[in-house]
Amino acid sequence: MNIEVGSYEAKTKLPELLRGIQAGNRYTITLRGAAVADLVPAEADKHSDAVAAVDEMLSFMRVHKSVGGIDLKALINEGRA
Known part of the structure; x- marks a missing residue:
């Protein structure tokens, strides 16, 4: 359940609102x-x-084993050229 609450009321009744949230309520x-x-x-x-x-x-x-013989550093440097 979504309940609208004014900012002043939210400030003054925060502990009560928190208990309401624990009970399943939502507040705007x-x-x-x-x-x-x-x-x-x-x-x-x-x-x-x-x-x-x-x-x-x-x-x-584990399923997709790495491909051997690839120089990762070379591929990175190639992309920077």
């Missing part, structure tokens, strides 16, 4: 009637996304 903070910010729950676990990305990269590297 307004300033003179215009939306300026959203108060939403933090993302749960960014660490697991990073771990999954590393696992995918390692799997890719």
